[in-house]
């Protein structure tokens with residue numbers, strides 16, 4: 464405070480002292496006149512500074528204000544404050560721009576709405592998911608652009624705790640989950656999340672549970688039916704009549720086997736999915752192929768003509784147990800789906816019918832069965848997909864064999880090729896990449912496929 468007053472007071476005191484020098488030589492009047500002139504000059508100076516300040520206020524982009532004395536101090540403080548406020552404003556603007564940039568690039572669609580549900584701002588994901596245009600639709604009523612009774616009811620209800628599941632107006636294939644978030648100044652943010660993949664996984668999970676339950680239900684119903692029949696048999700006392708009981712044992716056994724096979728396959732799939740990578744070892748493919756051919760012979764019981772072709776001595780880098788279960792499924796399918804007197808050819812070697820051999824090896828099973836119509840082929844590796852339900856069940860199928868085979872091969876960076884001609888037969892080929900093939904010359908220690916079961 465004193466800082467401010469001492470300069471003007473010192474100026475007035477100096478002016479009074481200076482004027483008093485005129486009293487003795489020029490008289491009182493002249494001295495007062497000098498004093499008054501000094502004050503007027505001082506007043507004029509302040510008025511000019513005030514005018515410059517007023518001009519500057521109307522256009523602060525002009526050059527910074529200059530002044531001395533009281534004005535110098537005041538203007539210096541004003542400029543300092545302005546500069547710090549400008550810095551803060553620039554920081555807020557930069558933060559805001561950064562936030563907007565992040566929101567603009569969010570994978571979720573974001574639409575800011577005003578109190579009347581007019582579009583204030585939207586990001587590019589909202590353009591993609593709702594088909595809105597950033598340039599054309601800002602300022603438009605959202606409900607005029609997205610006409611859906613469930614959506615308008617939900618938006619107008621403004622229950623921020625409720626999400627809404629909606630199909631995208633752009634494509635029937637895109638499922639959205641919508642959420643509203645309140646914002647200051649009566650605005651709100653509409654967030655749209657693409658849940659197509661999530662919905663698909665959820666549908667697959669539901670189908671899978673329904674399929675497993677359905678598969679288990681039939682054999683369990685048969686077994687329970689027999690047990691109830693024994694209980695209710697007239698005249699049968701505990702223990703049940705052994706002759707009657709024994710008559711039904713084979714069917715009960717068959718149904719129990721069916722449950723066991725299904726549970727085994729489900730566990731095998733679960734293991735494959737829960738363990739990220741297979742433990743690699745050296746697999747003697749010649750022994751494995753010979754072993755699978757022997758198993759095919761024993762399963763066929765002489766009904767088929769089985770040919771074994773070993774076209775390469777190469778070994779594989781892979782998991783012996785997993786490869787056995789995948790390839791055994793191809794072999795047992797050939798026996799199960801090929802009528803008696805049919806031919807089955809099991810082969811290990813370099814990939815056949817390849818324009819330019821590139822070192823890829825394959826294990827293939829060719830049969831002379833009835834073949835598969837082309838529309839079924841891409842779906843055969845889906846869980847529980849069967850061309851003929853009755854045939855699969857009658858031959859002890861679980862509907863999971865090819866799903867397991869495909870999964871195992873994927874874990875070995877390999878693929879399953881299916882070729883089939885109706886009336887002629889099918890060939891299932893597991894193709895292994897060069898990186899997994901150990902050429903004949905190198906002989907590292909190997910695991911015994913005979914023990915993998």
Ligand code: ADP
Nearest residue numbers: 796797800849850851855860861862863864865
């Ligand atoms: P399943 O236990 O039913 O055999 P898979 O997953 O092993 O299940 O096979 C799926 C379906 O593929 C079978 O139900 C069958 O319709 C068809 N399939 C598999 N292998 C053959 C084959 N060699 N010949 C004809 N159809 C086959």
